[in-house]
Amino acid sequence: xxxxxxxxxxxCLAVLASVLIGARGLSPGTVWLALTSTAxxxxxxxxxxxxxxxxxxxxxxxxxxxxGGALMQGHTRNPLGDPSILGVTxxxxxxxxxxxxxxxxxxxxxxxxxxxxxxxxAVVLVYAIGxxxxxxxxxxxxxxxxxxxxxxxxxxxxxxxxxxxxxMEDFRFWRVGSLVGRDPAILxxxxxxxxxxxxxxxSNTRALxxxxxxxxxxxxxxxxxxxxxxTGLLAITLLTGVTVAACGPxxxxxxxxxxxxxxxxxxxxxxxxxxxxxxxxxLLLAADVLGRFLAPPGELQVGVVLAVFxxxxxxxxxRRRRLLAL
Numbered sequence: 162x163x164x165x166x167x168x169x170x171x172x173c174l175a176v177l178a179s180v181l182i183g184a185r186g187l188s189p190g191t192v193w194l195a196l197t198s199t200a201x202x203x204x205x206x207x208x209x210x211x212x213x214x215x216x217x218x219x220x221x222x223x224x225x226x227x228x229g230g231a232l233m234q235g236h237t238r239n240p241l242g243d244p245s246i247l248g249v250t251x252x253x254x255x256x257x258x259x260x261x262x263x264x265x266x267x268x269x270x271x272x273x274x275x276x277x278x279x280x281x282x283a284v285v286l287v288y289a290i291g292x293x294x295x296x297x298x299x300x301x302x303x304x305x306x307x308x309x310x311x312x313x314x315x316x317x318x319x320x321x322x323x324x325x326x327x328x329m330e331d332f333r334f335w336r337v338g339s340l341v342g343r344d345p346a347i348l349x350x351x352x353x354x355x356x357x358x359x360x361x362x363x364s365n366t367r368a369l370x371x372x373x374x375x376x377x378x379x380x381x382x383x384x385x386x387x388x389x390x391x392t393g394l395l396a397i398t399l400l401t402g403v404t405v406a407a408c409g410p411x412x413x414x415x416x417x418x419x420x421x422x423x424x425x426x427x428x429x430x431x432x433x434x435x436x437x438x439x440x441x442x443x444l445l446l447a448a449d450v451l452g453r454f455l456a457p458p459g460e461l462q463v464g465v466v467l468a469v470f471x472x473x474x475x476x477x478x479x480r481r482r483r484l485l486a487l
Contacts, residue, residue, distance in 0.1 A: 248307045
């Protein structure tokens with residue numbers, strides 16, 4: 162319990178930094194006045210219409226990606242499991258681009274449904290390609306299949322946006338993933354989807370602990386493997402789909418966070434999932450705040466910052482576990 166309290170404190174500090182720090186310097190007193198009363202038109206707009214919605218979006222996206230990564234690693238028993246690496250993120254992005262290009266889809270509600278469909282198709286495709294006859298999917302085949310599906314979806318997405326200038330304009334922010342420039346109205350439809358995905362994820366903890374012992378053991382303990390996997394994949398699809406629809410493909414949060422959480426609480430998913438949710442939100446906000454300092458007078462998008470730190474972490478995991486030798 163004390164550990165969760167510490168994670169919550171770190172998240173609160175990240176939220177505070179996200180609200181206080183920006184390209185336009187505002188004193189803590191000015192920010193406080195903007196939050197509690199009228200501090201002047203400029204400060205009110207910066208704090209209440211830009212920084213607060215951006216921070217709230219970062220919290221929801223971080224929770225979604227942290228939980229999605231932990232679920233993916235648990236169900237695939239793959240330390241490289243991540244919605245972006247296993248094709249889910251770019252599958253969702255491709256579906257949204259097709260919706261924009263072919264059906265002129267512009268509302269978040271409709272884009273989210275396309276993103277959910279694309280994420281679901283990507284999951285099914287990765288499992289189908291990664292399944293070994295007579296053995297089912299293995300960690301290495303899933304990683305290879307996910308990489309193939311991700312690059313295929315990314316290539317198709319890039320080709321489609323190059324063919325249509327208006328689609329490129331609508332889709333441009335998804336190339337790196339960002340919390341900047343989002344309409345605060347997206348938080349309304351995003352919140353219930355993230356809440357439902359979180360409930361489904363937390364309801365999956367006992368099954369994940371049993372699956373960690375092997376499918377035969379899980380069945381002997383009375384768990385229905387198909388139902389458990391369906392619940393987990395639905396949660397991954399919901400959490401990843403709505404985040405891609407709102408922010409674009411933000412990579413590496415789902416890869417890094419479960420490993421950090423596992424180093425603190427071990428492999429018990431009753432604790433691993435809550436820790437991953439809080440750490441995911443804190444990490445995403447911290448990366449977003451860091452990006453505001455790295456390219457003055459502008460800023461780096463959070464997707465770029467996470468890629469800088471996430472790629473070496475990915476290499477470290479591969480080398481440590483010697484997956485390439487399997």
